[in-house]
Amino acid sequence: MPEGDTIAKLAGFLAEQTEGRRIRRLWVRPRDEPSAAGCDITSVSCKGKHLFIDLSNGATLRSHLGMYGTWHRYRPESDWRRPRRQASIIFDLEDWHYVCFNAKETEWLRVDGPRHLDRLQRLGPDLISSAIHPDEIRRRIRLLIDPSVLAVDLLLDQRIAAGIGNVYKSEVLFLEGIDPSRRVADLGEARLQTLYGRASELLRANLGGGRRTTRTKRDGRGRLWVYGRLDLPCLHCGEPIRREALGARPRSTYWCPRCQRG
Numbered sequence: 331m332p333e334g335d336t337i338a339k340l341a342g343f344l345a346e347q348t349e350g351r352r353i354r355r356l357w358v359r360p361r362d363e364p365s366a367a368g369c370d371i372t373s374v375s376c377k378g379k380h381l382f383i384d385l386s387n388g389a390t391l392r393s394h395l396g397m398y399g400t401w402h403r404y405r406p407e408s409d410w411r412r413p414r415r416q417a418s419i420i421f422d423l424e425d426w427h428y429v430c431f432n433a434k435e436t437e438w439l440r441v442d443g444p445r446h447l448d449r450l451q452r453l454g455p456d457l458i459s460s461a462i463h464p465d466e467i468r469r470r471i472r473l474l475i476d477p478s479v480l481a482v483d484l485l486l487d488q489r490i491a492a493g494i495g496n497v498y499k500s501e502v503l504f505l506e507g508i509d510p511s512r513r514v515a516d517l518g519e520a521r522l523q524t525l526y527g528r529a530s531e532l533l534r535a536n537l538g539g540g541r542r543t544t545r546t547k548r549d550g551r552g553r554l555w556v557y558g559r560l561d562l563p564c565l566h567c568g569e570p571i572r573r574e575a576l577g578a579r580p581r582s583t584y585w586c587p588r589c590q591r592g
């Protein structure tokens with residue numbers, strides 16, 4: 331599932347491969363006509379789970395992969411591993427085609443235009459790109475979150491801080507020993523700060539190659555503490571891991587009932 335770390339790695343790869351390159355043709359669904367031919371890609375960046383591709387004509391293409399989106403790269407003569415109707419974005423750069431399948435959102439923005447700025451302001455500080463901004467996160471929680479909101483919903487709210495997805499949500503709560511049905515009011519400011527600090531640390535630790543992991547121990551017992559481990563013994567205490575769909579928009583949440591009583 332694409333989370334902040336996936337998008338940061340993707341943005342890094344696309345930046346390295348495509349910045350400064352000329353676009354031969356570009357298709358962005360739902361419009362079916364090729365556009366932006368002859369423009370250059372000037373920069374590729376991300377904030378949280380949003381990818382921004384700036385073009386030399388002053389336009390920015392924003393995309394969000396949601397749960398099912400993915401990017402592929404193909405030689406022009408190669409067959410695609412997915413049907414064309416699933417393509418949301420196709421960059422034809424002559425020698426390579428970069429194709430985004432099943433994006434949840436695609437949108438054209440003007441660089442520094444009001445919608446672009448608004449979009450950026452609606453996202454909280456990026457937990458990956460720089461050191462965490464505790465004051466800004468605290469300010470956003472106070473401003474935007476009702477104290478009765480569940481911790482699981484808070485962590486997924488990209489207006490507070492951008493980058494945490496469903497996997498990191500469960501992992502961070504486990505590592506901090508927090509019961510996922512806790513509400514924001516139950517967690518003090520210091521506790522919230524450590525939660526976000528931990529999330530940022532994990533996201534940044536996963537920017538290298540290899541598969542996503544939240545465990546540093548290489549003991550052959552898996553890469554994650556709780557996510558995807560329903561009924562398996564907790565790697566810390568042996569208690570079976572539980573799973574329930576929690577939150578206002580229920581999403582799978584995994585936790586250890588013994589380690590996460592806090």
Ligand SMILES: [Zn+2]
Binds near residue numbers: 586589
């Ligand atoms: Zn446990």
